[in-house]
Amino acid sequence: MAGAAVLGRLGWRTATIADVKPETSRVKTIVFDVPGWPGHRAGQHVDVRLTADDGYQAERSYSIAAPADDERVELTVENVDDGEVSPYLTEEARAGDELEIRGPVGGYFVWDADHPGRVLLAGGGSGIVPLMAMIRQRGQVPTTLLYSARTLEDVIYREELEHLQRDGLDVVLTLTRSQPEGWTGHSRRVDTDLLAEVAPPPDGRPVAFVCGPTPFVEAVALALVELGHDPGLVKTERFGPTGT
Amino acid sequence: MKAADLALDGNAAAGILHAVYGAEMTLAVGTCDACASAGPVGRVRLYRSAGLVLRCPHCDAVLMKIVTAGERVWIDSRGLRTLELAAG
Numbered sequence: 001m002a003g004a005a006v007l008g009r010l011g012w013r014t015a016t017i018a019d020v021k022p023e024t025s026r027v028k029t030i031v032f033d034v035p036g037w038p039g040h041r042a043g044q045h046v047d048v049r050l051t052a053d054d055g056y057q058a059e060r061s062y063s064i065a066a067p068a069d070d071e072r073v074e075l076t077v078e079n080v081d082d083g084e085v086s087p088y089l090t091e092e093a094r095a096g097d098e099l100e101i102r103g104p105v106g107g108y109f110v111w112d113a114d115h116p117g118r119v120l121l122a123g124g125g126s127g128i129v130p131l132m133a134m135i136r137q138r139g140q141v142p143t144t145l146l147y148s149a150r151t152l153e154d155v156i157y158r159e160e161l162e163h164l165q166r167d168g169l170d171v172v173l174t175l176t177r178s179q180p181e182g183w184t185g186h187s188r189r190v191d192t193d194l195l196a197e198v199a200p201p202p203d204g205r206p207v208a209f210v211c212g213p214t215p216f217v218e219a220v221a222l223a224l225v226e227l228g229h230d231p232g233l234v235k236t237e238r239f240g241p242t243g244t
Numbered sequence: 245m246k247a248a249d250l251a252l253d254g255n256a257a258a259g260i261l262h263a264v265y266g267a268e269m270t271l272a273v274g275t276c277d278a279c280a281s282a283g284p285v286g287r288v289r290l291y292r293s294a295g296l297v298l299r300c301p302h303c304d305a306v307l308m309k310i311v312t313a314g315e316r317v318w319i320d321s322r323g324l325r326t327l328e329l330a331a332g
Contacts, residue, residue: 010262047259061256105258108270108286214251236287238253 012049012100013037015073017093023156027126028090029065029076034101039068042133043110043209043237046073046103050085058084063130063211063237064104067137073101076156078126109237111137115207118200122146122190122220124212127239128156131211135169144170146198148190148216150177172198190216192223202228211237251289257296260310261285264317272329278305280325 019031042064049059060083066074079090111134119141121131128147135145149155152175165171174186174194186194200206208229210220217236224234254270261269270286281302288307289299295311300323307323321327 010259010266045255045258059259061259102259102263105262105268106255106270106286107258107268108284109255236253237255238251 010102010105012102014098015101017095017097017099018072019095020093023076024154026079026090026154027076027156028093029074030089030093032073032075032101034071034073037071037073038104040064040073040104041110042067042137043130044104044106045130046075046101046105048075048085048089049100049102050088051100059102060085061105063133065129065132067133073103076126076129076132109209109211109235111209112207113139113141117142117204118206119143120146120199120206120208120224122148122208122210122212124148124190124216124220125150125154125239126156127210127212127216127237129211130237131209132157134209135164138169142170142200144172144198144200146172146174146190146195148174148176148212151175152180152183190220190223192226195220195223196227199224199227199229202230205230205233208234209237210234212239214238251291251299253290254285254288254298256290256292257298257310258286260296260312260317264319267329269327269329272327274307274327275325276300276303276305276307277323277325279303285327 013034015032015034017030018033021029023029045061045063047059047061049057051057062075062077064073065076077086077089080086121134121143123131161171174188176189179187208224210217217238221234221236225231258270270284272285273282274285275282279300279302287301289301291297295309297306298308300307305323309320311318
């Protein structure tokens with residue numbers, strides 16, 4: 001099994017914002033310095049807790065966007081209109097701000113570098129975030145990224161993905177709401193036909209990580225199983241409208 | 245949008261469960277008391293309201309309810325027959 005149980009209570013740590021980087025109009029990457037951070041694995045996430053002046057607390061779970069790097073933790077966060085934590089992180093957070101982080105957590109949706117064979121990463125919207133941590137540390141593992149976004153402007157990490165594609169990462173983009181002039185890529189929701197065309201074939205026993213809104217995750221996971229993929233090799237994580 | 249579309253999964257409770265049980269719990273295997281199906285906690289359905297409600301992905305029965313207020317947490321796990329994880 002991946003990940004030994006870690007004994008001992010998991011507590012909140014103070015994190016200081018080191019940098020805030022815009023990704024799209026609704027998405028920012030926030031870089032934290034977390035003294036004593038124990039490191040993490042690609043696919044894991046953290047809980048972020050904010051405390052208001054009157055003592056009210058709100059916490060949400062966010063995926064870590066980059067592989068372990070000493071005491072640095074990068075989160076990429078999409079603004080949820082009526083959210084309790086993401087509006088602060090995407091609109092108000094500034095370098096030097098302090099908040100609380102608990103983690104890293106999660107052992108189910110994590111990259112296992114020992115798995116032989118190909119890897120399929122399927123992301124919908126901000127579901128790309130934990131997949132990006134995997135991509136950034138994939139080494140020589142042959143990897144296909146299938147990424148569904150509403151428009152080209154909504155594609156998170158666009159420039160970096162273009163670089164990675166030139167360096168050999170297999171990137172398949174589908175734009176479901178509108179496409180730029182001359183778009184030659186895919187323009188429909190991910191379905192069985194699209195997966196049959198772009199996903200590594202099931203007989204090679206690829207492992208699949210699927211992350212996004214619940215309808216996206218369910219559709220992709222079901223389609224993969226229909227195509228003959230082993231359900232045990234299809235790992236899912238659902239991002240909801242409330243921020244996880 | 246269907247109610248099920250609002251569901252997250254057990255991964256969203258990883259932090260509080262780790263804090264309470266002192267171990268990574270998303271790979272722990274839970275058995276539903278209602279339908280006896282078993283699977284990793286990371287795969288159950290999770291709804292966020294005043295607290296967290298974890299439901300069986302097969303029969304929709306409530307497995308756990310977790311409510312945090314200040315420094316205290318309440319956990320109702322009547323819907324879980326067993327929880328199996330690494331002993332050490």
